[in-house]
Amino acid sequence: MEKKRALITAVVVALLGILIYTQFKEWRNFDWATFWAETHKVRKIHILHGILLIYIAYALRALRWKIFLKPIKNTSFLGLLPPTLIGFTGLALLGRPGEFIRPYLIARRENLSVSSQIAVWTIERIFDMGAFTVLMVGAIFASKGLRTLSFYPRIREGGFFLVAAVAGMALVAIVIAKNGSRLADMAQVQFGRISAALGQKVADKIREFGLGLNTIHGTWEFVQLSVVSVGMWYVIALAYREVTHAYAVPTLMHLTTSRVLLLMGSSMVGSILQLPAVGGGSQLATISALSAIFDVPKESAASCGILLWMVTFMAVIPLGLALAHRAHLSLRKLSEESAHESSAAKP
Numbered sequence: 356m357e358k359k360r361a362l363i364t365a366v367v368v369a370l371l372g373i374l375i376y377t378q379f380k381e382w383r384n385f386d387w388a389t390f391w392a393e394t395h396k397v398r399k400i401h402i403l404h405g406i407l408l409i410y411i412a413y414a415l416r417a418l419r420w421k422i423f424l425k426p427i428k429n430t431s432f433l434g435l436l437p438p439t440l441i442g443f444t445g446l447a448l449l450g451r452p453g454e455f456i457r458p459y460l461i462a463r464r465e466n467l468s469v470s471s472q473i474a475v476w477t478i479e480r481i482f483d484m485g486a487f488t489v490l491m492v493g494a495i496f497a498s499k500g501l502r503t504l505s506f507y508p509r510i511r512e513g514g515f516f517l518v519a520a521v522a523g524m525a526l527v528a529i530v531i532a533k534n535g536s537r538l539a540d541m542a543q544v545q546f547g548r549i550s551a552a553l554g555q556k557v558a559d560k561i562r563e564f565g566l567g568l569n570t571i572h573g574t575w576e577f578v579q580l581s582v583v584s585v586g587m588w589y590v591i592a593l594a595y596r597e598v599t600h601a602y603a604v605p606t607l608m609h610l611t612t613s614r615v616l617l618l619m620g621s622s623m624v625g626s627i628l629q630l631p632a633v634g635g636g637s638q639l640a641t642i643s644a645l646s647a648i649f650d651v652p653k654e655s656a657a658s659c660g661i662l663l664w665m666v667t668f669m670a671v672i673p674l675g676l677a678l679a680h681r682a683h684l685s686l687r688k689l690s691e692e693s694a695h696e697s698s699a700a701k702p
Contacts, residue, residue, distance in 0.1 A: 389654040393602065397662065401601035405666045408594035413439055413671065415587035419482070420461065422579050423475045426572040430465055437678045438464060444675025445686045447668055452690045459693035469696040474563050475570055481524060486584035487623075488517045490592065491616050500613035504648065510617070528564075535565030591667065592616055598663050604655045607645075618644050622663070638664045 417435040424430045442457025458472035494501060495514035501507055531538060539561040547554025571577050595615045599607045610618075621644035622637050642660035645651040651659065679686060 389652075390658055393604070393655045394658040394662070396603060397601040397658075398603075399601075401597045402662070402666060405594040405597035405601075406670045408590050408597060409667055409670055410674075412587050412590045412594070413443065415583055415590065416479075419479065419580060419583045419587070420475065422576060422583065423478070423570045424465070424467075425576065426570060427471070428465055428467065434464065435461060437682070440671055440675045441679050441682075441684065441686075441689075443671045444679065445690060447672055447675075448686060449690050452694060453686065455693035455696075456686065456689045459689065459696055462696075469693075470563065477564055478570065481528070482580055482584040483588070485521050485524070486581070486588045487616075487619070488521045489585055490588055491620060492517055494613035494616045498611070498613035500611040501617065531561060531565050535561060539565070592619060594667060595619055595663060598666050599659060601662075602655055602659060604651060606649055606651050607655065607659060610649065614649065617648070621648075637668070 414432075414436060417439040418432055420435050420439070421430050421432050438457055438460035442453075442460060445453030445456040447453075455473065455476075458476045459469055461467070462469045462472040492514050495510055501510055504510065539558040542561055543554040543558035545554070546557045571580065592612055592615050595618060596610060596612055599610045599615065599618075602608065618641060622641045624640055638660045641663055642653075642656045645656035645659060646653050676686075
């Protein structure tokens with residue numbers, strides 16, 4: 356496991372190194388004095404608004420998890436909020452090794468199985484993608500903010516692709532909800548011909564996904580989860596907009612919500628290449644989008660890209676660490692325990 360993690364980290368570092376070299380090779384005349392001046396002149400009130408909105412988004416995540424758990428246990432929103440903040444703090448500081456801290460803490464607090472909470476975490480990601488797609492598609496087809504861009508036809512094609520992708524995911528979810536156990540057995544046999552371990556892993560993922568779907572016990576719960584998810588991602592978009600409006604740069608000051616959603620999309624794609632605590636891919640993708648798509652000066656784009664990452668991803672750390680310290684929790688130990696429990700848990 357450690358060798359695999361080290362190899363993945365090495366690959367990510369190499370790819371990020373290539374991206375950084377390519378980016379700054381293109382920006383040979385990058386003016387660091389302008390970069391620091393633009394960063395120093397940001398309007399702090401907008402940054403504070405952005406941080407507040409991000410914390411509201413975390414609260415909505417805790418509320419959504421409460422709705423997920425409603426069919427099996429009546430939980431407290433205030434009880435789910437600390438594990439949510441601590442979990443995202445672990446993710447920010449540790450990267451992928453910390454991603455299971457949140458479901459592990461919730462399982463331990465609510466006396467539930469770890470596998471059931473990992474299943475909820477899996478379905479949560481589907482709702483995240485679906486909610487962002489709803490907002491993005493609405494911006495593409497209903498808002499005028501993107502139509503003035505030179506490559507709007509390509510953006511519209513991407514909108515159709517997103518719709519098709521979410522529709523396909525919904526269809527797969529329906530099929531698994533009705534025939535999950537049988538599909539898992541079939542997958543284990545078919546993939547087992549390649550590798551027994553692979554067959555077992557695929558089958559477990561299908562069962563885990565099906566277990567997560569069982570947390571949605573009716574149309575009303577689905578509506579609630581959908582509304583909270585869309586609202587949460589809209590709040591995140593507003594946080595992005597607050598940060599961009601903190602700059603005295605016309606292209607950033609007047610960035611509309613629809614264009615901010617496009618910026619968020621590029622950041623999400625870049626986040627695939629992330630290093631613990633320092634990020635990398637997200638900032639580079641955001642900076643590139645600001646510069647290439649919205650014609651923001653490169654110094655302002657670099658400053659804004661880094662500040663967006665700090666507000667939307669790293670701002671949770673102070674409160675998360677305080678809550679972990681108060682509960683006498685070690686993030687690294689939680690990461691190891693959650694990784695062990697998640698690998699040992701069977702749906």
